[in-house]
Amino acid sequence: MQRVFDPSSEPKVVGAIVSMDSPHVDNYIVSGIITREPGSSWRWANEKAQLRFAIGEAQRMKFIADFVIADDTFKVTGPVTMKFTIDGRPIGAERYDKPGEKHYEVEVAPAVLRSGEPMTVSAEVDKYFESKTDGVKLGFLLIRMGFTQ
Secondary structure, eight states: OOOOOOOGGGGGTOSEETTTSSGGGGGTEEEEEEEOTTTTOOOOEEEEEEEEEEEEEOOEEEEEEEEEOOHHHHHHSSEEEEEETTTEEEEEEEESSSOEEEEEEEEEOEEEEEEEEOEEEEEEESSEOOOOTTTOOEEEEEEEEEOOO
16 A cells, blocks of 8 residues: 655654654655564565655765565575665665675765655565465565664
8 A cells, every 4th residue: 555645744753764663653654564563673564665754954864774684585585686765766775695684874965865854765675575375575674764974
């Protein structure tokens, strides 16, 4: 299910970074997050997770993403490439040849960032597991995503 937000109706609690165990995480999620396990520090994402963030002044910042490529999905997909975008503009990609916990970090130029306005960040995997019984797509387990200095 995709959600489109009218900017005037957006909650003002969106910040620069969020962990999936935050009580405010639902305010950040736009689409692609498919599970919520009470007390868990991660959430399953399908092939493309989209979250929204807002920063103060646009300055040179780092984008970070912590996620897991699960052993069980990796057995089906093999190596995967994760691509990251801000409002559709590519900011980086990396190929992962082994399952496990991953940390992605890239410096983002101020020209790509928008001060005080929500930005949509996408994390997309090129291959994913699709259930033969219910069609659910499992891409990766998201732990944390956002911007730091």
